Amino acid sequence: MRSSQVVLTLWKGLAIICLVLVVAGCQRAGREEVLARVGSARITQADFDALLEEVPPYARAQYTTEEGKKQLLDIMVRWEVLSRAARDEGIDKREDIATRLNSIEKRLLSETYDGEVLRAMAGVPRSDFEAYYREHKEDFRIKPSVTVSHILFETEEEALAARQRLEDGEDFAALAGELSKDLATRGAGGSVGVVVKDEPIPGLGNLEEFVVAAFALPVGQVSHPVETSRGYHLIKVTGKDAGGYEELDTVMERIRDEILVSDEDIEAYYGENPDEFIEPEKADVRHVLCETEAQARRVLRRLEGGADFEEMVETYSTDRGTKNRGGRIGFVTKGRRIPYVGSSEEFEEAVFALQPGEIGGPIHTDKGYHVIRVDSREESYTKTLDEVRDEVRRKLLPERQRQGAEDAYEALKTRYRVRIMGEEEPEVGQHTFDDLFKLAEEAQAQEKPEEAINYYREVMNRFPDHREAYKAQFMIGFVYSEMLTDYDKAKVAFQVVIDRYPECDLADDARWMIDNMGTNAVPFEPTGTLTADKTTMGMS
Incomplete structure (x- = not known):
């Protein structure tokens, strides 16, 4: 059994995270059975279970025995005692410790947000989930x-x-x-x-x-x-x-999948990739596998003379995998590996040269010599949209999730005004808010959408509290939508307008754009006021 000191070394990262939680005064809810006390602090069964879940699976079993449980509880007591002593000595106030704790806290929070919000929910804002839930509530009815x-x-x-x-x-x-x-x-x-x-x-x-x-x-x-x-x-x-309705929080993943890959997306993919949904011709086949060509020819002659195929399988076939099932190898599909045979163009050609009930062979493969019978055939056909709907959604989801998380992260970088020193930036010098907005409009007029977006982002970075900053954020979405037709990034940008500036006069316009961009809706007419005129923005 490893000593507590060794385990502490192995779990240094975990111990530091737990220390952060202790310093922050976090307590896990759950089973309240108290296992130990250190002054007024309690170590509960819930705390113990939570820590045990963090132990790597290969090491977890050793802490489920009575001795192992005692050892793990001793570790938890040690952490609590030593962390209290450290605070009493003022160690938690030291600059180097505070810096490390701050770094660990940031890492823990960022990893949690990345996993639970960006990746799990693909950056889709909760307001979108709520809107979808309201509009499709009957889909979540519990009978x-x-x-x-x-x-x-x-x-x-x-x-x-x-x-x-x-x-x-x-x-x-x-x-x-x-x-x-x-x-x-x-x-x-x-x-x-x-x-x-x-x-x-x-x-x-x-x-x-x-x-x-x-x-x-x-x-x-x-x-x-x-x-x-x-x-x-x-x-x-x-x-x-x-009955009633499922709660929103219990159906978030289902809604996420529907938002990221809509029925229209599935229909478009189905229409653009027809070859993917062609089910090749296939035949249900039986065989007698023989070691020599001469033996296979004798079997073929007996079958042609009226012998029972299953009896020939029982008497002569050397294929143990199919002998107890009348020689049936199952469906042979054009262009795919053949069950019990492997890849063989000759075998495939022989199969599809026969009609149901016909016998053929011998066919030589690396398994031996085959005499075959085709029991039935199914012609090639194209799967219907309903047959492949779930398949297409599963195919499209990973990239949509990745892109959604990436776009949401880029929006967060804009929200929190990220600037990397040394990276190429627009030539802005000491320009004012109006100067930058005008540069962005000029870039649009010159059909330079990426440059325009850079200027609008610079407006947001340098003047986030300006009374008209929301207009630059709106225009980022508008350029993505109308000039680059990148509706995913446009949606993220418009959502920032709605979330950060809910009372601004372009919030309703942002909602309209989210609902209608990329469709044949009536051309956009802003209800709010924009610094640039409509002709400059390409909204004539």
């Missing part, structure tokens, strides 16, 4: 449901007799185990599970009479016999859920 048990009988008389026994005090589950004709639920005390309104009943299918009776029953009561196509049921409802 009413009931939790049900039943006893199934062949006749109504049997059901009535059983109901009398229940009224006399017998247990429903025990009676289901004794009498029910539904073998699937009898061993579980008649439990059917959750029945959702307007959906098939688990294990029973579509039984409208059953569903109507179940939803009408109060919890705990047993129905009178209910007749369905399966027989007569005694139904007991053990729970009810009135």
Whole structure:
């Protein structure tokens, strides 16, 4: 067993992070069982469990034994004791320690924001999630449901007799185990599970009479016999859920995927890449694998004479993988690897030269000599949009997430006025706000969108608190949209206007642009006031 000192060395990074949390006075919520006290501070089971989760998986097992748990708790106590002593000695006030703690805190916060906001949510602002949720709320409806048990009988008389026994005090589950004709639920005390309104009943299918009776029953009561196509049921409802809507925070990932890759994006990709969705011709094939060509020819002659193919497989085939399944290798698809055979142009050509029921061979591959039979064939076809919708979304999502996170980071750099000394910047000198805005407009007029964006960004960097700074931010989005047709970056820029300047006279225009750019909507007419005239901005 490693000593605590060695473990402390291995976990130095983790220890420092925990120290930051202690200094900040952070406490984890969770299980409140107190494992140790250091003065007024408590080390709880929740703290212990959280730290154990941070231990690398290969080392975690050693801290699940009684001795290991004690060792880990000793480490936590040591951290608490020594960090208190350090503060008492004023070590936390030392410049070098404060600098390190600040650096660690920044790293922890930035990694968390990067993971939870930029990467996980692809930089999509929460307002977009809220708007999508409002507009598509019915997509997140939870249907009413009931939790049900039943006893199934062949006749109504049997059901009535059983109901009398229940009224006399017998247990429903025990009676289901004794009498029910539904073998699937009898061993579980008649439990059917959750029945959702307007959906098939688990294990029973579509039984409208059953569903109507179940939803009408109060919890705990047993129905009178209910007749369905399966027989007569005694139904007991053990729970009810009135339904409602999923909470926004529980469906964020689903909404993110819909925002990043819309149905229009999927339809466009499908239309632009038709070859990707062609399902090649394929044939269902069986074979007899022989060691020599002479043996394969003997098998072929016997098959041509009327011998049973499966019997030939059993007698002669050396392929253990297909021998116990009548020689069936499965579907051979044009241009793809052949099951149990590998890559073989000759084998593929022979397969697609045959019609269903025909026999061919011998075909030589590195496996041996094959005699084949084609059982069926399926012609090539193009998959429908609905068939590939999820496939296309999965294909497009990673790049959209990466680009969304990158764009959101660039917007944050603008928000927090990042300037890297030495990097090429616009020639701005001592220009005023109006000078820079005019330079940006001139760059637009000269059809130099990237230069225009640089000037507008310089306006935001140098004059973030100017009463009209929001106009430069709006124009960054406008240039991206109307001159570069980069709608993703435009959306990020317009969202900054909405988030940072919600009361400005261009906030509604920014929302309009987000909703309509790239469409055939009525041409944009600003409701707010812009420094530049519309002709200069390209909005004539």
